[in-house]
Amino acid sequence: MGAEGIQSWFNDAVRLEKSGQSDEAKRLYEKIIQEDSGFYLAYQNLGVIYAKENDHVKATQFFSQAVKIHPDFKNCYNIAVSFFRLKELEKSIHFLKQALKFEKKFVLAHLLLAQIYQINENDEKTEVYLTNVVKIDPNHKTALGGLAMFYYERNRYPESLKMLERYLLLYPGNSQLRLIQSDILAKQGNYKASATLLTEMATHDSGFVSFNQTLEKAWGEEDTLAQESLHRIQGNAKKKLKEFKAKLELSRENPEEFSPPDPQEAMDLSLLYLFNGNPEKAMQYLVFAQKMKENTET
Template sequence: MQAPEIQSLFNEAVRLEKAGERKKSKETYLKIIELSPDHHLSYQNLGAIFSKEGDHRNALDFFLKAIRLNPDFKNYYNAGVSVFKLKEYEKAVHFIKQALHLNKQFILGHLLLAQIYQHLNQDEKTEIYLKNIIKLDPNHKSALGGLAMFYYERKRYPESLKMLERYLLLYPGNAQLKLIQSEVLAKQGNFKESANLLMEMTKTDVGFTHFNETLASAWQEEDELAKESIHRIQTTAKKRLKEFQTKLELSRENPEEFAPPEPQEALDLSLLYLFNGNPEKAMQYLVFAQKMKENTDAKD
């Protein structure tokens, strides 16, 4: 078949794909491949369709065929995404590094490598690739959020606060990271500033009173690093809150053995309740923490 006819079929396949008719689109791409086995764009687009459908094994097969015909950085990246989704992390590293070898400034490649190395618990490499993105784009939303949470989880609070401030200055609507900022301030001893920030959120930020509802919608797919960190923190918060509630139940039987929380513990409890969608309890412990701190300061 002549090139103009192949191009006409390809245009039709693309049109069907954009119209959401994936089955017909795939059939058309396969017809093109049957007529013109070296048509790499058809392999590439078939891989993309299977990827959207969650069939990453078939997607990978088509991306690999596209690479053999056209070994460009996008095809290597697509193959890397597929094996990453299949949790074959070492293979994913290989493909993404091939993509970056061809295009060192390909930000999505650096971002995915950071995500892979986080799954592999290789902190040094995770940090390197997140920093690479900041060098390429100082205002990159996902890298700033990812680094902020990377530092937070490793108790590197000054670095975390720096990234949080940069992130929230550029992207002020993220209630979850504002909460993390308030906790980091408290961890550094800035209790009053931390409490003021939380108090302000109760008045102005819908994310404070609808935390669990906003958690899923606050992040986009490319923000996966920060989103995964928030999810881990929320899981830990649920466990710690359960432990505290058990302690509280036991105190009703033996009240003389129960000591009230210290100011920092009270602030932690405020945040735990907030992360678990209970703003009323969160505010009770926040106010209690403030009063305890004021009393301690007055004695000093």
């Protein structure tokens, strides 16, 4: 069959794929490959279909053929994503770096590399690739949120606050990141600004009182880096709050052994209660922290 016939089959397969007739499209793509083993677009589209069906083993097989025939940033990225889904992270890293050789400003490759290096607990490279995205696109939502949480989890509060301010200016309404912003303000000793922000949220933001319920809704799929950080923080908050409540129970039996929290501990407790959907308790400990700080300064 000539090139025109192969192209006609390919066009038909694409139409079938777009109309949701994936099985028919796959059969026609495979027929194209039998006629012309060098027609890389058929391999590429078969890989995409299997990836959508979550069959990443087959997807990598077809993407691999597409890369051999026509190595470009798109095919390298496709196979990298499937290897990532299969948790074959080193292979994913290899192809992502290949993709960046073809297109050094390919944002999706930088983001996925940052995510993989975060999984591998490689802080240096996680920061490098997130920063690369911000250099390419200073207003990139995912990178700004990811860097804000990256810095926060490592107690790099000035850098985290800077990223949070940029994020919330461009993408207002994220109650979870506003809670983090409030916590950082308090950790820096700016209790008044922290209390003002929390009071405003408690009054106007319905998500403020239902953190657990709104966590998933607050983020899109592309915000994986920041969302995973918040899941870790939420998990730690539950654990620490459970420990504090146990300590309170013991204090009723031995009150002489119980010491009240210092300002920073009180601020931490405030955030714990926020993450567990109890704004009243949160405000009590925030006010307590502010008063304790004022007493130590007089």
